[in-house]
Amino acid sequence: MxxxxxxxxxxxxxxxxxxxxxxxxxxxxxxxxxxxxxxxxxxxxxxxxxxxxxxxxxxxxxxxxxxxxxxxxxxxxxxxLTDWETGTVSRLPDGRTLRTFEVEAVDKEIEIAPGIMFPAWTYNGRVPGPALRATEGERLRIVFRNGGSHPHSMHFHGIHAARMDGVPGAGLIDPGDEYVYEFDARPFGCHLYHCHALPLKRHIHKGMYGLFVIDPDPARHPEHADIARSRLLGTPENxxxxxxxxxxxxxxxxxxxxxxxxxxxxxxxxxxxxxxxxxxxxxxxxxxxxxxxxxxxxxxxxxxxxxxxxxxxxxxxxxxxxxxxxxxxxxxxxxxxxxxxxxxxxxxxxxxxxxxxxxxxxxxxxxxxxxxx
CATH class of the missing domain: 2.60.40.420 (Cupredoxins -  blue copper proteins)
Incomplete structure (x- = not known):
């Protein structure tokens, strides 16, 4: 190789x-x-x-x-390893949970091995970016600000509308701008988010990625409720x-x-x-x-x-x-x-x-x- x-x-x-x-x-x-x-x-x-x-x-x-x-x-x-970003929680008029995250793109030099510095593009100043964690069925709102020197976005591996896709024309923003992504948390699972600006290989490689975990709602999975509770952050089973x-x-x-x-x-x-x-x-x-x-x-x-x-x-x-x-x-x-x-x-x-x-x-x-x- x-x-x-x-x-x-x-x-x-x-x-x-x-x-x-x-x-x-x-x-x-x-x-x-x-x-x-x-x-x-x-x-x-x-x-x-x-x-x-x-x-x-x-x-x-x-x-x-x-x-x-x-x-x-x-x-x-x-x-x-254990720093889950759970955002802030409020209620929508229909009684559902609204979970809000705030994420900022930041240019930052980081040390990746002893004495080896790397000019990273980061989410919230860290690589990987914050490990966002929510529960199935919640409404998610991600307030994204671009404090970096290049256009950036947040593309979520999940289900959402086209205008929330984090690609050029749908959530890709210039330095100094802000965009709000909003969608329901589904499906449950271990997902990912990353920048989808071009050239894609550079924006990902430079550090713009993070985990996006959606815990299952046990009430939606009665046949495996015990297993679902074990994955739901904050429960005794978890x-x-x-x-x-x-x-x-x-x-x-x-x-x-x-x-x-x-x-x-x-x-x-x-x-x-x-x-x-x-x-x-x-x-x-x-x-x-x-x-x-x-x-x-x-x-x-x-x-x-x-x-x-x-x-x-x-x-x-x-x-x-x-x-x-x-x-x-x-x-x-x-x-x-x-x-x-x-x-x-x-x-x-x-x-x-x-x-x-x-x-x-x-x-x-x-x-x-x-x-x-």
């Missing part, structure tokens, strides 16, 4: 420059610290980086060295799950239409260095989407375990059962469900099953624990 490039940030130059390297002091065996997640959800890694034991580098013996200044980035990979938001992304640092850095949630090897703590006896649910540009396919492989997969998240029964690997093209997404009840505590890897992707940043760890301190 790689080709020789003049830039030191080509795939091969990236490796030979030592920005990604094996072993060393960066891989000292310290415990991975964590903090309790909201409502018993999965525990994200702690704010202070903690290196993982030496086998953290075993897949290709390569990992980025050093840390990323996430305070300067303005978003923390710790919080991206609190039993450790839920995580993940977007698989990549970055073309020298704009040659090939990616030099890969990640889940933007920062290369973030969750390899700071493993995600999950409680052994509680189930895990991942809302996963692929938005990598310039590569035709991405993948997710779970070590030492298997999961059930819900393609697009639009069903309450699995579309695939007992698998340890799924592939996704760009904009494909789904829900993964699994647990570590029968496992001993320890570090369990997950990553793309394209070795090049793992070595250039898309590999991570779960730290399975008995309970959260």
């Amino acid at each position: 790689s080709r020789l490039l003049p830039s030191i940030l080509s795939r091969r130059g990236f490796l030979s420059a030592g920005l990604v390297t094996a072993g060393g002091a960066a891989l000292t065996a310290r415990n991975a610290a964590g903090q309790a997640g909201h409502s018993g959800h999965a525990t994200a890694p702690a704010a202070d980086p903690a290196a993982v034991p030496d086998h953290g580098a075993s897949h290709g013996a390569m990992i980025t060295v050093g840390g990323v200044d996430e305070a300067r980035n303005g978003f923390d990979t710790t919080k991206l 609190a039993e799950w450790q839920e995580l938001a993940m977007i698989m992304n990549g970055f073309d640092t020298n704009f040659d239409d090939e990616n030099e850095v890969y990640a889940v949630n933007t920062v290369a090897h973030a969750y390899m260095k700071r493993p995600i703590r999950v409680v052994r006896h509680k189930p895990v649910r991942i809302y996963l989407a692929n938005i990598v540009e310039f590569d035709p396919i991405n993948s997710f492989h779970l070590h030492a375990n298997f999961f059930d997969y819900f393609e697009q998240g639009t069903t309450l029964t699995p579309t695939l059962k007992t698998v340890d690997l799924i592939t996704q093209v760009q904009a494909q997404r789904g829900i993964l469900e699994f647990m570590y009840r029968d496992h001993e505590p320890g570090l369990y890897m997950f990553h793309a099953h394209q070795s090049e992707f793992t070595e250039l940043g898309w590999s991570a760890m779960f730290q399975v624990v008995e309970a959260v301190a």
Whole structure:
């Protein structure tokens, strides 16, 4: 897949420059610290980086060295996992819920790997953009302001009128302008939004995308009401799950239409260095989407375990059962469900099953624990 490039940030130059390297002091065996997640959800890694034991580098013996200044980035990979944006809620005259989100396009330089800055176009100053979450049947209103330097939009993967499609002539706005998208939340599932301005590959690749999750309304699905309640944020049944938001992304640092850095949630090897703590006896649910540009396919492989997969998240029964690997093209997404009840505590890897992707940043760890301190 790689080709020789003049830039030191080509795939091969990236490796030979030592920005990604094996072993060393960066891989000292310290415990991975964590903090309790909201409502018993999965525990994200702690704010202070903690290196993982030496086998953290075993897949290709390569990992980025050093840390990323996430305070300067303005978003923390710790919080991206569980930071659901639920907007503000009011009532329509007919009694239905109106859920309002405010989103702004912002040009911002971010650090995607130690010492590697990327000139991003963002939603609300973060990549990926806010993980918008609503409930099936609600009326959604998204107030979008363009504070960037190029025309932008928000195209939602869902059901809506043509004038709400976020394409040229229907919600694409110039810098300084504002547009209000309004539609009903349907269908339930794990969806995506992204900019649909041209050239599309640049607007997506530069960081303009985010998760758009619609929880099922249990009253609309009596045959699977218990399952629907487990997905409905704020219910006791949902609190039993450790839920995580993940977007698989990549970055073309020298704009040659090939990616030099890969990640889940933007920062290369973030969750390899700071493993995600999950409680052994509680189930895990991942809302996963692929938005990598310039590569035709991405993948997710779970070590030492298997999961059930819900393609697009639009069903309450699995579309695939007992698998340890799924592939996704760009904009494909789904829900993964699994647990570590029968496992001993320890570090369990997950990553793309394209070795090049793992070595250039898309590999991570779960730290399975008995309970959260």
